[in-house]
Amino acid sequence: MTDNTPRLRAGDQARHTALERLEWAFRDGQIDFAELQERTEKAQKATYIDELPTLTQDLSLPANLAEPTPHAHPNPNLRPNLHSVPDEHHSVAPNAANNHQPARIDSSAAATGSKLSIGIFGGTDKRGPWTCAPTHTTMAAFGGTGLDFREAILTAETTVVNIGCAFGGVDVIVPDHYQVDVDVLPIFGGTDVTGKPGRNLPAPGAGQAPKIIVRGFVAFGGVEVKRVPQ
Structure with a gap:
């Protein structure tokens, strides 16, 4: 039959x-x-x-x-966007740096938040109002991934981004009033963090500001972390 x-x-x-x-x-x-x-x-x-x-x-x-x-x-947050991560010069309103919006933290959404993004021979971006799990792993190989936290809904005070990048690129955009801690091992690659000095960047007056920890490795590729006005 x-x-x-x-x-x-x-x-x-x-x-x-x-x-x-x-x-x-x-x-x-x-x-x-x-x-x-x-x-x-x-x-x-x-x-x-x-x-x-x-x-x-x-x-x-x-x-x-x-x-x-x-x-x-x-889940619309899982639909890949193959466009590149936007440059801060094209999306920041005048004087936005002086008008920080409070971070959206919803701990009840931790189980359903996005935990993984992969760009292999292609590209995947997380941007707009997406929900991020307390730990998010992003992997890029012969492609790229982007994580934009300006409108992201966080599910913990501290968010850990684990990066594995080989022959690719990862862009991470973080509001400039967030705390940022970057510890990425470059192997024939590079890590660039805006908002010098240093790579461990406390936000100005960031007593209760969320913290983004970026860690992992990059080989024959690049990781760029941008602290931009929200």
Whole structure:
């Protein structure tokens, strides 16, 4: 008897779940970078939902990542934007530096905040009113990723951004009244932080200001952290 059940299309949330599982397995040492790259490309190109489980079925995953792959309720924050991260000169209103908006922190959204962004042979940006988990991992290889925190909804007073970048670039935009701590290891690459001196930059009068910790490594690529007026 022929099964006439139609194949379901894969959405952004289903692809993101697969990518999150792959990223966890990579950090756990279950797959190497070449396998991560190969499987990530397949996940990003998946048309149907049944193409995704084969990419992760051989992985040992924690309970919170081993649930069935979702295919409904798409999250607009997961839709990639392939445009470059905007330059501060094109988006900052006059005198904006003197009118800091209070940071939006919603600890109740920690479980659903964005935890992962990947740009492999392509680009992914997080910008606008997106929700960031307390720890966000961004990976770029032969591509780029961008994280813009000016309108982001944070879920903790301290947000950790883990960066893994090889032959690519990562841009991080942070409001200038936030505290910033950057500890990125460059290997035949570079890390540039605006708002010198130093790379550990306390915000002016930042008693209760949120803190963004940027750490990780960059090889044959670049990481740029920009502190700009909100």
